[in-house]
Amino acid sequence: MNDSERENVAIEEKWESLTLANNFIFYKVMRNNPDVCQHLIEMLLGIKIERMKVTGEETIAMDYDSHGIRLDVYVKSPERIFDVEMQVANTRDLPERARYYQGVMDLDNLKTGQKYKELKSSHVIFICMEDIFRNGLPVCTFENVCTEDGKTRLNDRAYKHFFIARTCARMLEDGEARDFFRFLTSSKSGNAYTGRLKSLVENARHNIQWRMQYMTWERQRAYDLEEGYEKGVRETAIANARNLLHMNLLTPEQISQACSLPLEEVLALKKEMKS
Numbered sequence: 001m002n003d004s005e006r007e008n009v010a011i012e013e014k015w016e017s018l019t020l021a022n023n024f025i026f027y028k029v030m031r032n033n034p035d036v037c038q039h040l041i042e043m044l045l046g047i048k049i050e051r052m053k054v055t056g057e058e059t060i061a062m063d064y065d066s067h068g069i070r071l072d073v074y075v076k077s078p079e080r081i082f083d084v085e086m087q088v089a090n091t092r093d094l095p096e097r098a099r100y101y102q103g104v105m106d107l108d109n110l111k112t113g114q115k116y117k118e119l120k121s122s123h124v125i126f127i128c129m130e131d132i133f134r135n136g137l138p139v140c141t142f143e144n145v146c147t148e149d150g151k152t153r154l155n156d157r158a159y160k161h162f163f164i165a166r167t168c169a170r171m172l173e174d175g176e177a178r179d180f181f182r183f184l185t186s187s188k189s190g191n192a193y194t195g196r197l198k199s200l201v202e203n204a205r206h207n208i209q210w211r212m213q214y215m216t217w218e219r220q221r222a223y224d225l226e227e228g229y230e231k232g233v234r235e236t237a238i239a240n241a242r243n244l245l246h247m248n249l250l251t252p253e254q255i256s257q258a259c260s261l262p263l264e265e266v267l268a269l270k271k272e273m274k275s
Contacts, residue, residue: 011218015211019187021129021165023072024214026086027187028207029200030054036200037073041082043177044125044163048063052077069103071101080121081105090130098124098160106158121157138167165216172189194273237261238269 030037034054038143042049062177073084083101086096101255102124110119133140142160146152168181177190183194187201204210241259244250245266252270 007219007222011215014218015214016205018205018214019184020197021086021088023086023088023206024210024217026199027072028204028210029197030084034199035192036196037075037084039181041075041084041123041125043174043180043193043247045123045161046174049077049080068110074105076109076120080123081109082123082124082125085127087126087128087130089129090132094126094128094132094162095160098126098162100157102160119157123159123161125161125163127163127165128186129165131167132162133164136167137164138171139163139198155202175271220256241266241269243271245273 018087020026023190027215030040031054033064033126034052038052039050041052043048045265053076055076065094071083071088073082075082075084084106085101091097099114105122105124106119140162142162144154147152163181164245165181169178169185169246172181176193177192180197183189183197187198189195189198190206239258241261242257243254244255245252250258252266255261256266259266
């Protein structure tokens with residue numbers, strides 16, 4: 001069995017064990033079952049949505065030189081907009097991502113000629129498998145509040161909600177919401193809603209088209225990670241070579257060997273630094 005075949009087997013085995021806590025499965029289940037998605041949002045935020053639409057856009061592209069975003073579950077209702085994201089790992093940038101997502105969602109919804117007052121209430125919902133704030137709270141909701149008195153709200157109707165799955169599974173008072181997070185962390189169904197979710201996850205794993213999409217996605221992600229690693233190694237080698245050239249203690253030949261860079265490249269760096 002060659003490396004490519006071993007990789008395929010590993011991805012196949014991973015696919016068979018995926019749960020709703022996986023980004024890809026969560027995305028497919030929620031986007032293809034709007035009523036399930038609506039119930040989740042209503043349950044998490046304690047609101048009632050009369051009418052909503054899970055949008056067809058997967059990516060919101062900005063200007064050519066701006067950073068576009070891909071939203072997992074992007075939902076619009078007459079008065080509110082929602083983005084629901086499953087966060088399996090703590091990428092250390094979730095607060096900044098929430099801020100950026102919210103701004104882009106507003107730009108997507110405020111059309112030319114509309115007044116700022118016509119902006120819809122905006123909710124970014126991150127379901128986190130790790131306690132990213134390490135404060136022991138099951139839910140952390142953020143809105144803009146005056147720093148000076150700690151109570152005057154800006155009332156810009158922009159909210160960021162972080163649900164810490166494992167803490168929610170233990171501490172939430174709402175039984176249905178607590179059962180949802182228990183299902184998320186253990187795949188054990190405790191009510192009708194999680195029973196349906198369990199069935200939808202099983203159906204998703206039997207969907208041949210989604211299976212192929214997942215395998216392609218996993219291969220691309222592995223390639224991007226490897227490419228990013230190699231890029232990082234190369235950038236470090238170049239930085240080290242520059243430092244050694246600046247110190248002027250080693251010959252270009254020695255620097256080439258020490259940094260694993262071609263001699264021609266070290267000589268080009270030396271020429272560039274002199275100029």
